[in-house]
Amino acid sequence: MKITVDQGRCVGAGQCARLAPDVFDQREEDGVVTLLDPAPPPERHAPARDAADVCPSGAITLTARP
Structure with missing residues (x-):
């Protein structure tokens, strides 16, 4: 699995960081997702x-790894 995030979206x-804290975090200054x-x-x-x-904004994309 490959994960990408669109920080602009x-x-x-914060649901991502709560559900998968080893994969996602949030920037302290604005709460935007970090991968x-x-x-x-x-x-x-x-x-x-x-x-x-x-994710309410659809900012997280998952793709299968080849």
């Missing part, structure tokens, strides 16, 4: 998918 809701692990190991895939699913 992020509204700072900690763009290619997480399999045990982090489910939380990352959950985070992408609940």
Whole structure:
């Protein structure tokens, strides 16, 4: 799995960082998502998918790795 984030779309809701704290964080100054692990190991895939699913702005994109 490869993860990308669009910080310009992020509204700072923080669900991603709560659901997958090993993959996502938030900038302190404005709450915008930061990506900690763009290619997480399999045990982090489910939380990352959950985070992408609940992202209100659709700022998180997941793609399968070749």
